[in-house]
Amino acid sequence: MASSPFTLAALATSAVPGLTVTALDLNEDRSGEFVSARIVGDGRDLLVRVPRTPAAEVAQSAELLSLAALAEGARAALPFAVPETLGLTRAGDSRAVVTTLLDGDRIDVEDLESDALVLQSIAETIAAIHALPTALVQQGGLPVRDAVEVRAQVARLVDRAQRTRLLPETVHHRWMEALESTALWDFAPAPVHGAFTAEVVLITDDRITGVLDWSEFSVGDPAADLAWLLAAGDEVFESVLARYAAISDTGHVGWLRARAKLYRELEVAEWLMHGVETHDQDIVSDAVAMLDRMVDRLTKLTSPSRSGRASAPRKLHNSSKRPPKRPKASPKPPRSKRSTRTACSTPTPTSSSPSTTARREPDPRTAARPRPRPTRRARRTARLRTARLRTAKLRTARLRTRRTAIPQASR
Template structure:
């Protein structure tokens, strides 16, 4: 059963002795967590998160350690945005712990508002590139996974095989994706630190700048295309060049000639992963949503091939 905002407020006061909680409201969390925003007597807002499962608890432990390492890079200026700063924690009766940090600043990114030029689109490109320039030790030291290029391609192929076994993916898409995954030259990339779950809810902006990036539990050493896929697929086409130009200027020693092509492919494969999520958990609404998006992609692909 989800924890109430009042229960989470009590955990926050246990985590931060002296915290005088005056109000609490539920907060949406894209992960497997209960979350609330607690306001203290001084008007300071705090976010408290508690895992709903042992798996989420383990991910939260790794994320907490990673955030401590990332703070060093925020303070040095290597990361041009803030990340949550864990201030305290409280044990949970079932094991694991809840963590508390000052509420982050900014509003979720509205991708559709991106415009070409030196504004937010370029700032997004620089922000993503700064993550990919981090030393891999920040991931290794937190016990998070690391993959080489061939292993990662094999993971993608295994996911596609599982999606194909559902019988729900259009055959034309399967053929195109299989061909791309079998093209070894497309998958010659240097693995880097990636956020792993970037999206509008994790990228907070204010006054045309990226101010905070949250949700680091899926961080790993892997394909840089993972962090670019959502932008290249969802951003207005006229803004994509500004994102990628700023990204490439910020990266050092980048020789990945197929990065953009692979990012677009990863964006398409995300639909198969969404379908698998629905099938694995018996979520009919998710399955229906995935099938609608797959049908739209198949139609758009066919139209592009006919032009």
């Protein structure tokens, strides 16, 4: 596999005939799925990437089809830039792809505030993607799903999660109620990015200037591109939703909101299934812990009679009646006045008195010291790192099941 920047630069000149590389540097791939380098050629900043794994190669193939479907006319209608494929060539058993490199700053979803200026740009960006012609996706050979197919896809995921016997009854009941609602799934499908998160946007001066990672571009439910905003809190989500509804003809905003929240919850089911199918107990345990937290949250919103938790409900006594008294403990035998025990002495047990163990003071040299609590910034960094890893693995698992034709030029 190509790993040095000089090898990647050589591959770039092979992929783009006549390209002259004047500068190069290794580029940090946030997903960890590609070896990439940033090069300067013919006065432009370019990016060359080689997949590390077969799953990354599938994702790259899907993105090549998506970028090819976004013709010049469609790109002109978007208020942001999209990477442009310049060429590709063989790189061992895989391939190297050269695209234009978009410039901009990254954002973290947890940094978003309900009054941030960038929220308007987020709403306009998502609405512009959803306003693209559906025929553009169909002619590009990309997946097209109507409301019935989206609903059936969700039903299959819920059924698979239920068959693991790790899905709490509360969560299963909630998701089945959503699937049985006819009005919830009455929406007009539209072109969706499919993997829209804070990781794929580039920002300059509170405006989105570029959108990356088009490997899941398809026709589907517009609510799927809004679900990620729930990680920033309800206020941020509602603020973007209101701006989006003012721009786009979304129909009933309440059903759009409900489906976005449902998709956010279903990410836990996808995470659970990924752990089960790959036999990764750490992922399964993480998903089960997330489901338990979801149960706790849902239980607070519902009555105890409908909570449906796996554990037995706590019995509540009638407030008008006193609780039963506990039986009194048997009295201890009187202590002899002549006995003079110290903290380190142990009395010899006899047949007439029960044996006892003297209490010892802990040795300060061997006592365990309390660990310092991590700072708030450290906890936040750990959460973001875990979320990024979870998102990357989820998208890899999702793309494994998606059959995408690899362009002939890549062979």
